[in-house]
Amino acid sequence: MSTSLVVVTLVAAAMVAxxxxxxxxxxxxxxxxxxxxxxxxxxxxxxxxxxxxxxxGLVAGLFVPVVGAAAGIALVLYFAGAVVAVVRARWYTHIPxxxxxxxxxxxxxxxxxxA
Numbered sequence: 671m672s673t674s675l676v677v678v679t680l681v682a683a684a685m686v687a688x689x690x691x692x693x694x695x696x697x698x699x700x701x702x703x704x705x706x707x708x709x710x711x712x713x714x715x716x717x718x719x720x721x722x723x724x725x726x727g728l729v730a731g732l733f734v735p736v737v738g739a740a741a742g743i744a745l746v747l748y749f750a751g752a753v754v755a756v757v758r759a760r761w762y763t764h765i766p767x768x769x770x771x772x773x774x775x776x777x778x779x780x781x782x783x784x785a
Contacts, residue, residue, distance in 0.1 A: 675781040676732060682774035683728040686745060689771055690721035703767075707759040720748055728778060735782060742779030746772060 692700045693714055705711065724745040731738010752768035 671732065671785060672781070675778070675785055678774060678781055679728050679732055679738065679778040682745075682778040683725045685771055685774055686721050686728070687725040690718045690725060693718035693721065703761070703764060707755045707761065709755060720744075724748065724775075728775070731778075731782060735785070738782050739779065742775055742782065745775045746779065749775065 689700075696714065701711070701714070704714070704717075709717075724741050727737055727741025727744070731741055749768045749772035753765060753772075756762075756764045756768065
């Protein structure tokens, strides 16, 4: 296991975990855009749980690589769905936000698959 894999995976997991906590705490800077995108507020616990599970899966993937790969793929799909939601809402200036969280996940996934 390389140092870069560990560092990128932990950074990705920390960022996704921060995002999950922000959803669980219903931070206004997270909840308002989600509402503006037309996502029902009833989905917030599920969205937060998906992110939290993905963050835990990335960390677990350091010990069980197939779990990390599954978590990475699921998170990439999650953030791709977030980009689709932003585009559907025509908030094009917000596209970088889900991509900012997806980038380290993609890096961790690529490093994990290359290992």
